[in-house]
Structures are given as C-alpha cells and as structure tokens.
Amino acid sequence: MTDQNDEFDFPKLGDALSAAYTHHAAIPTSVDDAMRAAATERFAQRRRMRLMARWGAGLAAGIAAAIVIMVSLHRPAPVAPLARGFDQQLTMIDALTLAKHLAAKESIDKSWDMNGDGVIDQKDVDAVATISVSLKPRVLGQHSLPTLQQLGIAHPVGLASASGMPAKPNTVSLAKSADKTEVPQ
Amino acid sequence: MVRIFYLAEHVKLRGVTVDPPNDPRSDQDLVAAANGGDPSAFDALYHRHKAWVLSLATRFTGDADQALDVLQETFIYLLSKFPGFKLTSRLSTFLYPAVKNISIAVRRKSAKFGGGQQPFDTLPAPVAARQNELVAIVSGLPETHREVVLMRFVDGLSLEEIGVALGIPLGTVKSRLHNALATLREDPRVQRFFEP
Known part of the structure; x- marks a missing residue:
C-alpha cells in the first residue's frame, strides 16, 4: 500500500461499503463442474495439438530425409568418357x-x-x-574422307554438268544449227 | 501437489464437486503453470477468484442468474487466453473490465428478450442493500465517481490497479476519488464513516 493509497484509506467507509455491495451468493456445483470440464477440454485439446504438431514435425523430417536420399540416389551418372560418335570424332x-x-x-x-x-x-x-x-x-583423326585419287577417279567426269555449268564439247548450239539449215526453194 | 492430484482424481471418480484446497502458489505462478498446460492451476485460479467475480457481476447486473452467466463467461474468456497469457499486474485488474463488459452484454441480451428499460452502461443498485442509506448516497454519485469508490473500498484495488483496470491515468483516478469522497464528506449522514 503506497502513501497515495493511504490518502484514500478510510476503514469504516470501506467496511460499510463492502458489507453493502459484497454479495455472497452460492455458486451451484453445476457451474463449477462446467468450468472444470471446459478447462479440462481446453488443456486436453492443447495437448492433442502439441502431440499432433510433434508428429507432424517428425513426419515432415522423415519425408524430407526420404526426398534427400531419393535425389542423391537418382543423381545422373557421370558423363560417358568422350562419346565421340561412330567415328570417334569430337563434334x-x-x-x-x-x-x-x-x-x-x-x-x-x-x-x-x-x-x-x-x-x-x-x-x-x-x-x-x-x-x-x-x-x-x-x-x-584417321577416318577422314578418302580423296578422289584414292578412289581411282582421275578426271572429274560429269562434275561440270552436275554442278549446272554447261560442258563445252557436248554443247549443241541451236542457233548455229538453224543457220546451217537449208530452206528448200 | 500430490494432495491436489489426489483430490482431482477423487473429484473425477466420485463425480462430486469439492473445492480444491487453497493453492499456495501465487496468481503469477498459477498462470505460468496454466500456460504450461496444467489444468489444476486454472482450477485453482477459478476457485480463488470466483466469489469476487460473482459479487462483481451481481453488482453490475443486479440479477443473481445473470451474474452466474457472467461468472462462466468471464472464466471461459480467461481460459481462452491460455496458453500465452501474460499477467502483468493483479488478476483482478484483468478480470474487472472483462466482468464489466460481459455484464453489459448479458444485460443487453436479457433486455432484448425481456424488454428491460435500464441503460446498459450504468450500474444497477445493489439487490440486497437497496434500503441502505449509505448505498443510497453513493448511488447519487456520478457513475465514474461511484465506480472508483467501489473499486477502491469494495474490491480493494489500489489506485494504480484502478487505473490499469479502467484504462485511465493515475491522476484521473485520484481526481475522481478525491471529488467523490469530498461529495460524501459533505453529507452529514455519512460523515461518521470518515472518522478515524
């Protein structure tokens, strides 16, 4: 009790007011039972939630561990040593x-x-x-394409025509042949 | 502790309500234990404060049945605060505004069905002491003044606790109490209560 409380301390007034305003009604046992049941249920619910949270955390940790193991097991194998295709050439x-x-x-x-x-x-x-x-x-490498000489082809026959260029010896000039054509009189 | 558990089991098995013995722990300790999930701690808090809460509820509602409803609602509200309830001052300062607001709500609800005419934010006259001269004089005080007088002299709250419970500064509490007591002192019928 502090000094400022003592300033407002009047025992007789307090006793008289307490006697007038304090109610001593009996509380039915049903109310006490209801409160006890509510408290028990509330704390039991909390215990259940805590237990569930603990189980949930354990389950989550287990799933995480399983995922880590699966990922590590399914990690891609090292690259095959120099897969250079059928001719062993790097591309x-x-x-x-x-x-x-x-x-x-x-x-x-x-x-x-x-x-x-x-x-x-x-x-x-x-x-x-x-x-x-x-x-x-x-x-x-050693498996390069063979040369034409190695294949026994000395002259590039048909290469010109194949490339679209007209080959002179075989060229037929239609204009010249038309000039030489004699017209019957 | 063993005795409390024994009693709790006894109550559970026999299906009868027996008030647990006075728990030696303080309200702070009981709140801490209830925060830790101990239902017997809450039970001890309930039995320690239920009489005061019921008296306060009766003062606010003016009706014994409504007061019982307020009592239950108040402790259900307190129960909902666990876990994580932080008691920074006396439990009374936490319970007082709860009882007051729940009483107003209960009276409003009751008036809705019963057609009551009394305003909800004023305190009804005490049921058992309406003929009391002192009560008649105190009832004549302004509502805000009467409230601090009752909190100080009936509920035994300190000035600081009244300020916390009502959410007003300490200076306002002192001012209201000073003015209320000055008014009472002027009345010759109650002057004897101020004698040492």
Missing part, C-alpha cells in the same frame, strides 16, 4: 553436351579434361569446340 554436339553438364554442375568424367589442368570447366568446352571445327588432319 560441336560434344561441346554442347559438356557445357550442359557443366551448367547443371553434374559430375563429369575426368576424360573431359581436355587441357589437362585438372579442372573441367569452360576452357575444356572451348577446347572441345575448337577441336571439333579444326581442319588439321591429326585432329580430324
């Missing part, structure tokens, strides 16, 4: 494939380390691309 498709795997941050076979720096990166993609368009025989 731009190989460069594109390598670039895609790099972008997806997937594990890549060490054989794609084209520049031998121990790291497979954009430089290796560039190297594959460069190799694929290079005209050097050593780069193209």
Whole structure:
C-alpha cells in the first residue's frame, strides 16, 4: 500500500461499503463442474495439438530425409568418357553436351579434361569446340574422307554438268544449227 | 501437489464437486503453470477468484442468474487466453473490465428478450442493500465517481490497479476519488464513516 493509497484509506467507509455491495451468493456445483470440464477440454485439446504438431514435425523430417536420399540416389551418372560418335570424332554436339553438364554442375568424367589442368570447366568446352571445327588432319583423326585419287577417279567426269555449268564439247548450239539449215526453194 | 492430484482424481471418480484446497502458489505462478498446460492451476485460479467475480457481476447486473452467466463467461474468456497469457499486474485488474463488459452484454441480451428499460452502461443498485442509506448516497454519485469508490473500498484495488483496470491515468483516478469522497464528506449522514 503506497502513501497515495493511504490518502484514500478510510476503514469504516470501506467496511460499510463492502458489507453493502459484497454479495455472497452460492455458486451451484453445476457451474463449477462446467468450468472444470471446459478447462479440462481446453488443456486436453492443447495437448492433442502439441502431440499432433510433434508428429507432424517428425513426419515432415522423415519425408524430407526420404526426398534427400531419393535425389542423391537418382543423381545422373557421370558423363560417358568422350562419346565421340561412330567415328570417334569430337563434334560441336560434344561441346554442347559438356557445357550442359557443366551448367547443371553434374559430375563429369575426368576424360573431359581436355587441357589437362585438372579442372573441367569452360576452357575444356572451348577446347572441345575448337577441336571439333579444326581442319588439321591429326585432329580430324584417321577416318577422314578418302580423296578422289584414292578412289581411282582421275578426271572429274560429269562434275561440270552436275554442278549446272554447261560442258563445252557436248554443247549443241541451236542457233548455229538453224543457220546451217537449208530452206528448200 | 500430490494432495491436489489426489483430490482431482477423487473429484473425477466420485463425480462430486469439492473445492480444491487453497493453492499456495501465487496468481503469477498459477498462470505460468496454466500456460504450461496444467489444468489444476486454472482450477485453482477459478476457485480463488470466483466469489469476487460473482459479487462483481451481481453488482453490475443486479440479477443473481445473470451474474452466474457472467461468472462462466468471464472464466471461459480467461481460459481462452491460455496458453500465452501474460499477467502483468493483479488478476483482478484483468478480470474487472472483462466482468464489466460481459455484464453489459448479458444485460443487453436479457433486455432484448425481456424488454428491460435500464441503460446498459450504468450500474444497477445493489439487490440486497437497496434500503441502505449509505448505498443510497453513493448511488447519487456520478457513475465514474461511484465506480472508483467501489473499486477502491469494495474490491480493494489500489489506485494504480484502478487505473490499469479502467484504462485511465493515475491522476484521473485520484481526481475522481478525491471529488467523490469530498461529495460524501459533505453529507452529514455519512460523515461518521470518515472518522478515524
């Protein structure tokens, strides 16, 4: 009780007012029972919710773990070592494939380390691309197309006509032949 | 604690209502225990404050049956605050505005069906003490003044608690109480109550 409360402290007045205004009505047991039942239900409901939340959290953690395991199990296999097609030639498709795997941050076979720096990166993609368009025989490999001479074709017969250019020896001038035609008198 | 559990089980099994013994824990401790999910703590709070709440509700409604409705509604409201209820002052200061507002609502609801004419925001005269001279004089005070007088001398709330319960500054509480007591002192019929 503070001093300012003492200032308004009149015991006789308080007793008289308390006697006049305080009601001592009996509370039926049914009211107490109803309150007790409401409290019990409320706290039991909370316990159930807490239990459900705990189970839910456990279930969510289990699902998350299962997803992580499934993802790790189904991770794409490393890129096949230098899939160079039937003729073992590097092509731009190989460069594109390598670039895609790099972008997806997937594990890549060490054989794609084209520049031998121990790291497979954009430089290796560039190297594959460069190799694929290079005209050097050593780069193209041994399975390049045979030359005409190797095939036994010495003269390019029919090449001109095939290309659409008129071949002179076989050309027939219709105008000249028309001039030489004699008209019967 | 063991005794409380025994009694709780006893009550549960026998199906009879027995008021639990006075819990030695403070209201703060009981609120903390109820926040932790202890129904016996709420039960102890209910039994500790139910008589005061019923008396207050009777003062506000002027009707014993309505007061019982207010009692239940008030503690259902308190129950809804758990878990997470923070008791920053006395529980009375939390319950007072709840009882007052619920009483007004109950009276309004009752008047809707019963055709009552009394305004809802004023306190009815006490049922059992309408012939009391002091009550007659106090009833003549302005509503705001009468309320702080009753909170101070009947409910035993401190000035700070009255301010918290009514949501008004401490200075306003002191001013209202001072003016109300000055008015009462002027009346020769109640001057004897101010004697030491």
